[in-house]
Amino acid sequence: EFNVSCHNVNFPFETILEEVLAEAVQRSRHPVLLKLSPDYDYVAHARLAERYGVAGLVAINTVKGLRLDPRTGEPLLKNRFGGLSGRAIKPIGLRIVAELRDAGIRLPIIATGGVRSFDDCREYFWAGADAASLGSEVWLAPYWAYVLGPLRGLQLQRLIRRVEAYDVDFERRGAGTRPGGHGGAAGRLPAAVGSAQQLLHR
Numbered sequence: 001e002f003n004v005s006c007h008n009v010n011f012p013f014e015t016i017l018e019e020v021l022a023e024a025v026q027r028s029r030h031p032v033l034l035k036l037s038p039d040y041d042y043v044a045h046a047r048l049a050e051r052y053g054v055a056g057l058v059a060i061n062t063v064k065g066l067r068l069d070p071r072t073g074e075p076l077l078k079n080r081f082g083g084l085s086g087r088a089i090k091p092i093g094l095r096i097v098a099e100l101r102d103a104g105i106r107l108p109i110i111a112t113g114g115v116r117s118f119d120d121c122r123e124y125f126w127a128g129a130d131a132a133s134l135g136s137e138v139w140l141a142p143y144w145a146y147v148l149g150p151l152r153g154l155q156l157q158r159l160i161r162r163v164e165a166y167d168v169d170f171e172r173r174g175a176g177t178r179p180g181g182h183g184g185a186a187g188r189l190p191a192a193v194g195s196a197q198q199l200l201h202r
Contacts, residue, residue, distance in 0.1 A: 005037030005061045006083070014040055021052040031055035033110070036100075038092050039064045046105045056108040058133065059100065060093045085135065090114025094127045101128035121163050132163070 002024060004017050025032050034049045035058040036042040046057055062083025067076040075081075093113030100109060111129035115121060121132040134156070 001033040001035055001058055003035045003061065005035065005040060017045060018048055018052075021048060021054060025053045033058050035059075035061050036096070037061045038089075038096055042096055043100060043103045043105070046100055046103070046107065050105070050107055054107065056110060056130075057100070057105070058110045058112060059129070060089065060096050060113050063089050063092060085113065087114045087116065090120065090123075094123055097124060097127040097129050118159060118162050118166075121159075122166065125166075 002020060004020060021032075021034065032054050033056050034045065034054050036045055038060045042059070049057060062085045064081050065084040066081055068074065069076055090113055093111060097109055097111055108130040109128065110131045110133050111121075111124035111127070112133040112135050115124070115132045115134055124132050
C-alpha cells in the first residue's frame with residue numbers, strides 16, 4: 001500500500017505521485033495499492049492508478065486537521081496539521097467511495113475510515129466498496145480493551161465472519177442497484193492483498 005498523502009509529514013506528495021506509481025508497479029513483486037487522500041484530487045489520482053496498473057485503491061486516508069493550544073494559540077503538532085481518523089471521517093469516506101464509482105472508477109476499492117461494526121461495512125459496500133479495512137478500531141483501544149484482548153479478538157473474528165457471509169449483490173438486486181455501484185470486483189482483489197491487511201471481504 002502506497003500512502004502518498006500522510007499528514008504527519010510536510011511534503012507535497014502530488015508532485016511525485018505519477019513517478020512513484022510508474023516505478024512501484026513495474027518493480028514490485030506484490031500487488032500495489034494506492035491510498036487516496038480526501039484532501040487531494042482523489043478521482044484524478046484513481047485514474048492515474050488505473051493507467052499505471054495499480055491493483056486496487058484504499059479509500060480514505062486521514063483527513064487533514066488542526067488543533068490549537070487554547071492557552072497559547074499555538075498548534076499542538078509540530079507540523080501544525082495532522083490526520084483525523086476514526087468515526088468522525090466515516091461520512092467523508094462514504095462520500096468519496098460513492099464519488100469514485102460515480103466517476104466510473106472500476107478498480108477494487110478497500111474502504112477504511114470509521115469501520116467499527118457490520119453496519120459500517122454494509123454502508124461502505126452499498127456506497128461501492130469491495131472490502132473494508134479496520135484501522136484505528138484495531139490498534140486504538142482503552143486500557144480495558146487491551147486487558148480483555150482475547151475477547152476483543154473473538155469479537156473482531158465474529159465481525160469478519162458475518163461480513164464474509166454477507167451478499168451485498170443479492171441485497172442490491174432486491175432494492176435496485178445503486179447508480180454507479182460496482183459489484184463483483186472483490187473477487188479480483190489479489191490474495192496477497194488480503195493476507196497483508198485486516199480486510200473484511202464481501
